[in-house]
Structures are given as structure tokens and as C-alpha cells.
Amino acid sequence: MSSRLRNFFIDNAVVILFVVLIAIAIPVSGLPGTFLMQEILTRLGRNTFLVIALLLPIMAGMGLNFGMVLGAMAGQLGLIFITDWNIVGIPGLLLAMIISLPISVFLGWLCGSIMNLAKGREMVTGFILAFFMNGLYMMVVLYAMGSLIPIMNPELLLSRGYGIRNVVGLDGVRQSLDTLIPLKIAGLNIPVFSFLIIAAVSYFIIWFRKTKIGQDMRAAGQDRAVSGAAGIPVEQTRILAIIISTVLAGIGQIIFLQNLGTINTTSSHEQIGMFSIAALLIGGASVTKASIPNVIVGVILFHLLFLVSPMAGKNLIGSGMLGEYFRQFVSYGVIALALVLYEWKRVTQENDSRATLRGGGAPAAKEAKGGAA
Amino acid sequence: MTSRSLFQRSCVLLGFIALSIYLFYIGKGHSLLIDTNAVTIDGKELRSPETIEVSIDGKPAESMGRAERILVLVGGPKHSITIEVISGDDRKVEKQFTIPTFMDSAIVSVPAILGDAPSESWITTFTAPPVEEAPAEQMQHEQDTPEATAPVSPDATGGQPKP
Amino acid sequence: MDSMKRFVADFGLPRIIITLYLFALFFAAPFVGVNLPASISDTMIRIGMNGIMVLALVPMIQSGCGLNFGLSLGVIAGLLGATISIEMGYVGAWGFVAAILISQAFGAVFGYGYGKLLNRVKGGEMMIATYVGFSSVMIMSIAWLILPFKDPTMIWGYGGTGLRTTISVEGFWRHILDDFLVIQIGENFKFPTGAILVFAAMSFLIWVFFHLKIGTAITAVGSNPTYARASGINIDRMRFVSVMMSTMLGALGIIVFQQSFGFIQLYEGPLYMAFPAVAAILIGGAGVNKATLTNVFIGAALYQGILTMTPSIFNAVLKVDMSDVIRIIVSNGMILYALTRKTKVAK
Numbered sequence: 001m002s003s004r005l006r007n008f009f010i011d012n013a014v015v016i017l018f019v020v021l022i023a024i025a026i027p028v029s030g031l032p033g034t035f036l037m038q039e040i041l042t043r044l045g046r047n048t049f050l051v052i053a054l055l056l057p058i059m060a061g062m063g064l065n066f067g068m069v070l071g072a073m074a075g076q077l078g079l080i081f082i083t084d085w086n087i088v089g090i091p092g093l094l095l096a097m098i099i100s101l102p103i104s105v106f107l108g109w110l111c112g113s114i115m116n117l118a119k120g121r122e123m124v125t126g127f128i129l130a131f132f133m134n135g136l137y138m139m140v141v142l143y144a145m146g147s148l149i150p151i152m153n154p155e156l157l158l159s160r161g162y163g164i165r166n167v168v169g170l171d172g173v174r175q176s177l178d179t180l181i182p183l184k185i186a187g188l189n190i191p192v193f194s195f196l197i198i199a200a201v202s203y204f205i206i207w208f209r210k211t212k213i214g215q216d217m218r219a220a221g222q223d224r225a226v227s228g229a230a231g232i233p234v235e236q237t238r239i240l241a242i243i244i245s246t247v248l249a250g251i252g253q254i255i256f257l258q259n260l261g262t263i264n265t266t267s268s269h270e271q272i273g274m275f276s277i278a279a280l281l282i283g284g285a286s287v288t289k290a291s292i293p294n295v296i297v298g299v300i301l302f303h304l305l306f307l308v309s310p311m312a313g314k315n316l317i318g319s320g321m322l323g324e325y326f327r328q329f330v331s332y333g334v335i336a337l338a339l340v341l342y343e344w345k346r347v348t349q350e351n352d353s354r355a356t357l358r359g360g361g362a363p364a365a366k367e368a369k370g371g372a373a
Numbered sequence: 374m375t376s377r378s379l380f381q382r383s384c385v386l387l388g389f390i391a392l393s394i395y396l397f398y399i400g401k402g403h404s405l406l407i408d409t410n411a412v413t414i415d416g417k418e419l420r421s422p423e424t425i426e427v428s429i430d431g432k433p434a435e436s437m438g439r440a441e442r443i444l445v446l447v448g449g450p451k452h453s454i455t456i457e458v459i460s461g462d463d464r465k466v467e468k469q470f471t472i473p474t475f476m477d478s479a480i481v482s483v484p485a486i487l488g489d490a491p492s493e494s495w496i497t498t499f500t501a502p503p504v505e506e507a508p509a510e511q512m513q514h515e516q517d518t519p520e521a522t523a524p525v526s527p528d529a530t531g532g533q534p535k536p
Numbered sequence: 537m538d539s540m541k542r543f544v545a546d547f548g549l550p551r552i553i554i555t556l557y558l559f560a561l562f563f564a565a566p567f568v569g570v571n572l573p574a575s576i577s578d579t580m581i582r583i584g585m586n587g588i589m590v591l592a593l594v595p596m597i598q599s600g601c602g603l604n605f606g607l608s609l610g611v612i613a614g615l616l617g618a619t620i621s622i623e624m625g626y627v628g629a630w631g632f633v634a635a636i637l638i639s640q641a642f643g644a645v646f647g648y649g650y651g652k653l654l655n656r657v658k659g660g661e662m663m664i665a666t667y668v669g670f671s672s673v674m675i676m677s678i679a680w681l682i683l684p685f686k687d688p689t690m691i692w693g694y695g696g697t698g699l700r701t702t703i704s705v706e707g708f709w710r711h712i713l714d715d716f717l718v719i720q721i722g723e724n725f726k727f728p729t730g731a732i733l734v735f736a737a738m739s740f741l742i743w744v745f746f747h748l749k750i751g752t753a754i755t756a757v758g759s760n761p762t763y764a765r766a767s768g769i770n771i772d773r774m775r776f777v778s779v780m781m782s783t784m785l786g787a788l789g790i791i792v793f794q795q796s797f798g799f800i801q802l803y804e805g806p807l808y809m810a811f812p813a814v815a816a817i818l819i820g821g822a823g824v825n826k827a828t829l830t831n832v833f834i835g836a837a838l839y840q841g842i843l844t845m846t847p848s849i850f851n852a853v854l855k856v857d858m859s860d861v862i863r864i865i866v867s868n869g870m871i872l873y874a875l876t877r878k879t880k881v882a883k
Binding site: 114117118120121123124125127128129131132134135136138139142143317318319321322325326328329332333335336339340342343344346347 | 605653656657658659660662663664666667668670671673674675677678681682697698803811856858860861862864865868869871872875876
């Protein structure tokens with residue numbers, strides 16, 4: 001029994017740590033409760049979709065999809081086009097999503113194929129691929145748009161005549177999803193429609209896991225060799241997981257930006273991968289296992305920390321930058337921690353199974369492997 | 374790929390294209406300039422009443438005097454305008470109008486609507502004066518524009534070059 | 537034709553493209569009015585500046601720990617060395633030596649912990665290195681804010697807290713290596729003898745090290761772990777030594793970089809410092825678990841050459857500064873290429 005309790009603490013160590021941290025930081029920051037509640041509701045509507053985009057690659061055994069930034073780029077391209085054409089409101093957002101769709105599918109296919117070339121190193125490959133594609137994205141946005149790709153609205157262009165401005169205002173579509181079904185409870189604005197979309201995509205993920213392809217994906221994630229032998233097209237399944245993740249990231253980025261109301265052309269997408277991954281991990285997910293509750297808990301905890309740490313830093317040593325650095329440290333640190341825990345576990349299990357193999361205990365080794373999955 | 378799945382895929386693709394065109398049509402944003410300047414139609418000069426209240430698509434009403442212009446941002450082709458005359462004969466007119474998809478800025482003439490002029494004359498294209506004349510003003514105007522849903526206060530038209 | 541094919545396969549298509557691109561840039565330079573001697577001189581200075589950072593990657597690649605994206609740990613040690621040396625008031629050569637000595641002490645401490653950590657996570661080093669590096673940079677950013685530095689050239693005046701974002705080393709040890717035995721030809725050409733000499737000396741030491749017993753053992757661990765284990769080499773120890781070396785070389789590298797650049801960049805400055813070095817060594821022909829000194833030299837020369845030449849040529853021809861975008865594409869494309877190559881998987 002005590003070992004079960006211990007396991008509970010070990011399994012939820014990250015969540016517990018952050019709950020304690022936030023419980024300390026909220027009083028120090030001195031921020032009022034209603035403000036925090038409102039912000040958390042807004043940020044749940046804004047970020048949850050993006051974090052959900054990470055779930056399928058984890059199930060497919062490809063780890064944290066740092067390549068989701070590619071989808072975010074596709075989403076931003078869609079938004080830039082509808083802003084140029086001046087399509088407003090919900091139709092504008094839908095059109096942006098439709099434009100982002102083929103770009104996301106192509107980028108996801110590319111990302112999945114490249115990751116298939118680097119099996120066992122998917123994460124670092126996705127991470128570098130995101131940087132690489134960022135270069136191409138900048139090429140398109142800063143040099144091709146307005147010269148090769150027609151942009152009608154001169155207000156969007158830099159003064160040199162081509163290239164998109166650093167900041168694109170999304171006045172026409174700003175918060176049109178969040179305010180579609182207005183609801184106010186106890187003075188708090190609730191983005192009902194965004195929540196409905198999130199519920200729908202969560203349902204899709206849960207449904208997808210149960211389909212034949214979903215089961216294949218899970219099998220491929222647990223043991224590539226065995227599922228390949230069982231006739232599962234492992235490589236295609238992995239590519240599909242990344243394509244879905246990229247498409248969801250594209251839509252997620254559009255939802256994210258419609259809430260913010262502006263695009264930072266060259267930087268809005270850059271940190272989205274890191275923030276989403278950090279949020280998911282803070283919610284108690286690991287490199288091999290993540291669920292919808294992890295997403296929700298993670299977004300709430302991560303953004304609470306995000307909100308209170310600058311003020312807490314200011315009140316502690318009088319510098320807002322302290323909190324800013326602290327929250328960046330937390331984002332990076334939690335990813336480092338999760339990766340270390342995952343690899344550590346894997347290495348230990350490998351050593352154990354090697355030891356048992358030498359001792360001739362084949363069934364024990366098999367069990368250890370099952371645990372790893 | 375079988376011919377059946379090819380057919381299905383083509384249908385999906387065509388569906389998406391059709392949907393895109395439809396979304397473009399119903400989502401295209403327009404800047405409406407509600408105008409109370411006197412107009413001459415069929416040799417008859419129509420003048421706006423002293424004070425009116427104008428509202429587009431049921432948004433909060435704006436008060437307007439003579440020879441004024443206010444900017445309203447809308448999306449989609451079909452809109453309704455409600456004009457309530459405050460001074461003189463107290464009457465309220467509600468009319469529907471349609472904006473061509475590719476007309477970015479349109480002038481909506483209040484006197485034409487009140488004067489029961491034919492509906493073709495209600496909406497006219499607004500062409501901004503050549504950019505060389507007032508580039509700074511032009512820029513100013515676009516940056517000051519608040520989000521589409523909020524009505525624009527008359528002050529915001531200050532940057533709008535008057536012909 | 538066959539040998540040509542083999543050459544392409546060995547050297548790798550991206551590398552050939554990059555080399556040809558650089559030659560094209562140099563060839564085009566005189567025709568578009570770019571000052572070639574000045575460009576070559578700039579390239580040399582940059583090689584001296586960055587060479588040791590590239591060199592710092594060799595030990596970890598050789599021991600099978602992969603590309604050291606966590607080089608920022610070494611960089612942080614170097615920053616600590618530089619700032620503490622200035623704080624203690626040393627100037628000139630003594631300041632420079634003090635900075636190096638202090639940075640080596642910190643490098644050893646950081647390398648110790650970093651090496652112990654990486655030994656626990658064999659197979660997942662690269663991603664962990666990246667994020668350990670990132671989070672250390674952030675922890676140090678907090679430290680720069682609250683550490684009790686007093687020297688007025690380094691701290692924010694008037695009400696700010698902590699150290700400045702960039703600290704000039706002018707008046708301390710700016711260009712101390714670059715100007716040592718400098719060869720100045722005409723107005724535009726300057727050969728940074730001191731920096732290049734130090735780079736060469738360090739390379740020679742590394743060369744010697746990898747011909748000693750311990751060095752060959754490290755190479756064996758990286759290239760054939762099974763064989764290494766069978767011949768009784770302590771794998772963890774060899775990996776640990778290589779990580780220590782890499783971190784300490786990184787610390788030295790950043791100080792050499794600073795004396796040439798003229799500034800110490802604190803806070804988020806070291807965040808991405810590892811990436812150009814990694815790109816350089818890969819362009820030079822290294823793989824994820826094999827690197828030679830030749831790779832370092834060729835890589836540093838090609839990469840720095842591209843960085844110097846691209847902006848000047850593009851500005852002259854197209855009146856566009858695309859150099860940043862090209863740098864991003866070239867360096868990350870090269871890393872991506874190396875990651876996706878089928879390498880013998882180290883187990």
C-alpha cells in the first residue's frame with residue numbers, strides 16, 4: 001500500500017511540484033482572484049487546442065512533436081491571406097483554416113517522412129526541422145510575398161514594397177470565435193464556442209484512438225518491429241500521426257491568434273511548440289503517455305505560473321525580468337526534466353532486461369519491455 | 374488508387390473549393406461610409422434632414438448631422454440600415470441593401486435612401502484620392518480603425534480624406 | 537565516373553552544394569565590387585573567433601555522445617570567467633589569463649554534473665543537452681540579475697538591477713589575441729595571428745590527446761562500443777571525460793570569441809551559441825558520431841566564409857539582405873541532413 005502511495009507521488013511528481021509552486025507564487029504576486037480566473041478561462045480557450053495537437057505523435061511512439069511549429073506556420077499563412085483579402089468574422093477564420101489545410105498536410109507529410117529517416121531521434125529531428133522550415137517560412141513571408149505571391153493590400157507590406165510587416169493586425173477576425181456565443185457568469189467572460197471546438201477535437205482524439213488506424217498507431221508506438229511483422233504499415237501510420245498533428249496545430253494556431261488579435265509575422269509561431277510541450281508536460285504527461293486531462297491540467301498550471309511569475313518576481317526583488325526569466329526557465333526545465341526521466345527509465349530498463357537475459361530469464365525480460373511501452 | 378476513391382477525392386476537393394468561394398463571398402469585409410451629403414438624382418436634389426440616427430445591422434445607433442460621413446466596417450454582402458429622423462418629421466426607415474463583393478469601400482447615401490430614390494443609387498464606390506496626395510493620412514486612417522464589431526465614433530473619420 | 541560517384545556519396549551532396557556556393561560567392565566578389573581582401577580578412581578573423589567553439593564539439597562526437605547542443609553550459613562558464621576577471625579589476629593579458637583560468641574552473645564543475653547526467657541518459661543525449669543548455673541559460677539569467685557584481689562598467693546605472701546585457705571588454709582585453717603579432721597588409725587586410733595561433737595550438741593539443749591511450753579509448757567508445765566494452769574500457773568514464781573536455785573547451789572558446797567580438801553577451805545571449813558551431817563542424821564533413829580535426833578546419837572555414845560573403849554579395853547584387861534567412865536554412869539544413877543519415881547506431 002505504501003508503495004502504491006509512493007508510486008502516486010512519483011507518477012504525479014511534476015503536477016504536485018507545480019501546484020505547490022503556484023500556491024506559493026499566487027499570494028506573493030498579489031494578483032486578484034477574479035483577474036486570474038478570467039485570464040485562465042481566456043487562455044484555456046486560446047491554448048488548449050494547440051496542446052491537443054501533440055497527443056497523437058506521442059501515441060505513435062514519436063515523442064513530443066517539436067515539428068508542430070510547421071503547422072503553426074501554415075495557420076499563419078492562412079491568416080495572412082484572409083487579412084489581405086479582407087475576409088472577416090467566422091467565414092474568414094474558416095477560410096484561413098481551409099487555406100492552411102493543404103499546407104499543413106504537405107508539411108506534415110514532409111516532417112513525418114524525414115522523421116522516418118531518423119527513427120529513434122524523432123524529437124531532435126523535429127526540433128531542427130522546425131528551425132529549418134522557419135528559414136523557408138521567412139523566405140516566403142519576407143521576400144516572396146508581395147513580389148512572387150501577390151498581396152493586394154499595401155498596408156500589409158513593408159515600406160520597401162515586398163515582404164509582410166512585422167505585425168499584422170487581425171481586426172476583422174479578432175475574437176470572433178470566442179464571442180460567437182457570449183456568456184457571462186459572475187462577471188467572467190466565457191469563450192463558450194472555443195470550448196465547444198476543444199470538446200469536439202478531444203472527442204475526435206478519443207474516437208480516433210479506438211479506430212483500426214488508431215490501434216495500429218498505438219501498436220507501432222509500442223514496438224515497431226512486432227507491428228511491422230503483424231502487417232501494420234508502420235511508416236505510413238507514423239506519417240499519418242504527424243500529418244494529423246500538423247493540421248491540428250495549424251487550426252490551433254488560428255484559434256490562438258484570433259484570440260490575441262495580432263500576428264507577429266516572424267515570431268508568433270517560434271515559441272508555440274515549446275510552450276505547448278511544456279504545458280503538456282506540466283500537466284503530468286510523459287514522452288510516451290499523454291491524455292486529455294494532462295492537457296487541461298497542464299494548460300491551467302502552466303498559464304497560472306506564466307501569469308503570476310512576473311509579478312511575483314517584481315514583488316520579490318523588484319525586477320519584472322526575474323519572473324520573465326523564471327518562467328522561461330520553467331518551460332525549458334520541465335522539458336529537460338521530462339526527457340531525462342524518460343531516457344533514464346529507458347536506460348535502466350534496458351540494463352535490467354540485459355541483465356535478466358544474461359541470467360536466462362526470457363519471460364522477465366519481456367515483462368520489463370512491456371513496462372517500457 | 375481506384376477510380377472510385379479518385380472520384381471521392383475529387384468530390385472532397387471540389388467541395389472544399391466551393392466552400393472557400395462561398396466563405397469568401399459571405400465573409401468579404403467592406404468599409405461603409407455612411408454619407409449625409411446632398412446628392413442630385415434625376416435632376417432632383419436630395420438633402421439630408423438636420424439630425425438623424427443611423428444604425429447598420431442593428432448595431433448601436435450613431436447620431437449624424439448634415440454633410441457628414443461615418444465609417445462602419447461590415448462583413449458579407451447583405452445589410453440593413455435603420456435611419457431615424459430626429460429633427461422635423463419624426464420617421465423611421467429600415468432598408469436592405471447589397472454590396473458587390475469586390476467593392477472594398479462603399480458610400481451609402483442617406484438622402485438617397487430617405488428620398489425614395491431607386492436602390493441602385495444608394496451605394497456608390499468610394500475611390501480614395503491618389504495616394505501621392507495624402508499618404509500619411511491614409512496610413513493614419515487604417516491604423517486608427519478599431520475592430521470590426523465596434524461602431525466607429527464620428528471622430529475616427531477625422532483621418533478620412535474628404536473629397 | 538565511379539570515383540566521382542563515390543566522392544559525392546562520401547562527401548555528401550549538401551556539402552558539395554555549400555562548397556560550390558562559397559566558391560561562387562568568392563568568384564563573384566570582384567565583379568560586383570566587393571572588396572575581396574577585406575572579405576578574406578573578415579573570414580580569417582571569424583575563424584579565429586569561432587574555431588575553438590567548433591573544436592569543442594569534437595570530444596563528445598568522438599565518444600558517441602552526439603552533437604553537443606548543450607555547449608551553452610561551457611559558454612556560461614566562460615561568461616562567469618570573463619565577468620569575474622573584470623570584477624577583480626585585472627586588465628590586459630593578466631585579465632585575459634585570469635578569465636580563462638576562472639572559466640576553466642567553472643567549466644570543470646559544470647562539465648562534471650553535465651557528464652554525470654548524460655551518462656544516465658545514453659541514446660537521448662542531444663535533445664536533453666539542448667534543453668539542459670536552455671534551462672541553464674535561463675537560470676544564469678536570473679543569476680546575472682542578482683549576483684553581487686559591483687564594477688561600474690558592468691552593472692546597470694541608475695536604478696537598474698544586475699549586470700548589463702552586453703559588456704564591452706574595451707580597456708580590458710579587447711583584441712588581445714587578434715592584435716598579437718598581427719599582420720597588416722594595406723588598409724583592408726588584417727591577419728589575426730594570435731587568435732589563429734591559439735586555435736592551431738589547441739587543435740594540436742586535441743590531436744595529441746586523441747593519439748594518447750585515453751584518446752584512442754574515447755574514439756573506440758564512440759565508434760564501436762561493443763568492442764570497447766570487450767576490451768575492458770570503462771565506457772562511462774570515457775564519455776564523462778569527453779563531456780568535461782567539451783565543456784571546458786567551450787568556456788575557452790567563448791573567451792577567445794569575446795576578445796575578438798569586443799563584448800560579453802549575457803542573459804539570453806548564449807541560448808543558441810551551440811548551433812552555429814554544430815552546423816560548422818557538420819559542414820566540414822563530420823557525422824553525428826565521427827569528427828576529425830580536418831572537419832573542424834574545413835567546417836569553420838566554409839561556414840564562416842559563407843557568413844561573411846553572403847551579406848556583402850547579396851547586398852551588392854540584389855540590394856537585399858537575405859543573409860539571415862540563408863544562414864538559418866544552411867545551418868539547420870546541414871544539421872538535419874546529418875541527423876537523417878543512416879549511421880551505425882551506437883548501443
